[in-house]
Amino acid sequence: MTHDERETAEAAAPRPRARLIDVAHAAGVSPKTVSRVINDESGVLPDTRERVQAAVRDLGFVPDRSARALKRREADTVGILIDAISDPFFAAFVSVVEELAVAEGLSVIFASTGYDAARERTQLDRLTGHRLAGLIVAPVAVAAATLAGLRTRFPVVSVDRVRSGIDAVVIDDFGAAAEATAALIAQGHHRVAFMGEDVPYPTVSDRLAGYRSALEAAGLAFDPRLVVTHERFGRGEAAEASRLLERDDAPTALLCATSLAAIGTVRAIRAKGLRMPALISFGDFTLADLLEPGITYVDHDPRLLATAAFRLLRERAVRPDAGPERIVVPTRLVPRGSGEVPAASADADELENFGRDAGTGPHPVHGSASVAPPSTDLPVLAEPDPSLVATALSLTHPEPTGAAAGPAGASIGARP
Amino acid sequence: MTHDERETAEAAAPRPRARLIDVAHAAGVSPKTVSRVINDESGVLPDTRERVQAAVRDLGFVPDRSARALKRREADTVGILIDAISDPFFAAFVSVVEELAVAEGLSVIFASTGYDAARERTQLDRLTGHRLAGLIVAPVAVAAATLAGLRTRFPVVSVDRVRSGIDAVVIDDFGAAAEATAALIAQGHHRVAFMGEDVPYPTVSDRLAGYRSALEAAGLAFDPRLVVTHERFGRGEAAEASRLLERDDAPTALLCATSLAAIGTVRAIRAKGLRMPALISFGDFTLADLLEPGITYVDHDPRLLATAAFRLLRERAVRPDAGPERIVVPTRLVPRGSGEVPAASADADELENFGRDAGTGPHPVHGSASVAPPSTDLPVLAEPDPSLVATALSLTHPEPTGAAAGPAGASIGARP
DNA sequence: CTCCCGAATGACAACGATGTCGGAGATGCG
């Protein structure tokens, strides 16, 4: 237990954080030399270098990020503002972003809005108080102008929700909902219901619009009574679902705009012994394949969105002036049984046998080209498949105005 | 569009971040006065104050956290080091910590280890590079001494895994596993298997020890062939499970030390049409109640752990010298059907009807007193029930050495 | 009218690191 100290000696039990100058004293060199060593700069004799490194170890010195960032005017933290980290979608999203960020030596700081506008404002200030290398945000109520203001200081990428003038990575909510609805109609269903969150996000309204569009394309009338909403955070989904399915004119098919709605529906069906309608959900969820029948869903892979968002963010760090882009990540309909219930069968009571034998028949795939296997079986995510990302990035659209080329591969992989 | 600028004028398109001094110039006051305004200090005329606030708004000024932290020598960021944010357990954990931190005006920065020792080291440095108000860590391989070193600079709380000399919040792995195993044995099972991760965590070995202990208490021989492990991140769980259950001498009951193992087991059973053994899992997971039969599990609520950990962290910020404590959060066995399969029935093939009628009978509850309802139905977490936390905190044990009183309510709720 | 006092504000240094620049030796070459 060696300890050498100079000058200050008032530190006793609560040993203060070692500073660079303490290391300098311990090693008998100037602060600048310590700085050179810890930053791997050249021009230090091997001997000196080792002496400094020893002092660093002895004192447990870790450079103060605040001071370093201040002086270097360098931002090495990526901010993420999302709805809630407890949402598996965002958990997976953040996980991938962190993975990519770490590979570049960046830190990740996140904040959640809880879907609350005021809190979003607070959290945004909290995040921007840090020097950011960029901000990835799933905007709730923040004005596009506010984000545009931030964009003059660091790259800003919007995820899942579009904001004009801001780079965005989204899925084709309208198209995917239309595709899913059409698939239900193709099974012979005439009464298809829609269940979504009671929030004013375009995500929801676009899905609703896609649903309507598919109904109209099939010559079916839009019936407002078949559209139900559920509150966030509430237990409302199950209640809404049973109310819907217990009606005399209950639908035979249901499109759920969120996986929460689908889960609530299944729960209601189980609790009340209701008849299982044909069901398609947005967003995969753990174990969806193990229910009976398995839940057919529109795949909306957070890993793809995260990878695309991060790459775009880093691309903007290099070319800040390129016009805002909108990247549409492909989705696809994954058949697992619940969405393939034919209308005829829905009237009978023979729904037991959809668990295993479904999911094999060919089914329309939405999005371009074929994409990778479903992500269900990866509760803990590994690295996203690069080929998926390439696909996603190649779908780059320039925003209405602006003529940027697709983002090239931003340099990924700094020193470890 | 008003804009008054002095001195510097070289800023054009990529408007740099506004500094405090820019605000001062714009408002025609000194930097110190701006500082006073943004920090709500007294001694500023209402008139002046408003002028400054207007300038702050105009310029979109947000104080630089680095500079502020540097000068104030104040830490307002809580670091969290966990295995993986994509693990729903840790996602929920982090969510709660963030909630509590925000209430105190603290930021949260997290990093994940991916169960990798080298990466853990890197991430630890990344986190400690920030000025931390405290660190919550689920240690992988980091030495207790290293954490003890950090502890001299800020509070450190270990979660889920114990490290000597460090405050810890854990569950009673041994006791919970013993309880679960005993419950299986009580159903008449003689061949009870154990499946856990192939990692050297005490979490796993303690559960294994608890399992052995229960076997011995029941006079059953411990059979190493009934203990199987699965790799992390792999798809190994399902493969291991089918190998185990397809054996001639397959067990009639299975205790899974992780929910991954339980999920893999169910998946294997479905895929291969195997017979369902009595099954108890550690850790709840979404939809466990909707499978058929529902999965009986040992509840291990991340919200309780998070709340206890955060409170302990804040308590230590006030009283850093108090000896390390070990808080044991109670667990309980939640019957849902799969764990109540009697041994007799396991030999017959009538396993269809366990979905709904299970989960009602009384069953041993592990932990003290009665605790709250299961958390299953809250995929997106609301605030944890304070009463639960009270229960958890009251179970405080001092570590072998050290005689601290139970943590009092650390001051929560700073200025908004 | 002068002096004193408090309220409002500003000047200045410092937090911990690093960029710039210059200086001390060592070496090479004519």
Place this chain on the structure above:
DNA sequence: CGCATCTCCGACATCGTTGTCATTCGGGAG
């Protein structure tokens, strides 16, 4: 032997903010 050159290293200023202390100004008391 003198001078240029190169290597290694340190002095100093500075990043954006705030703590400390000084200064100014207006007004009331004597």
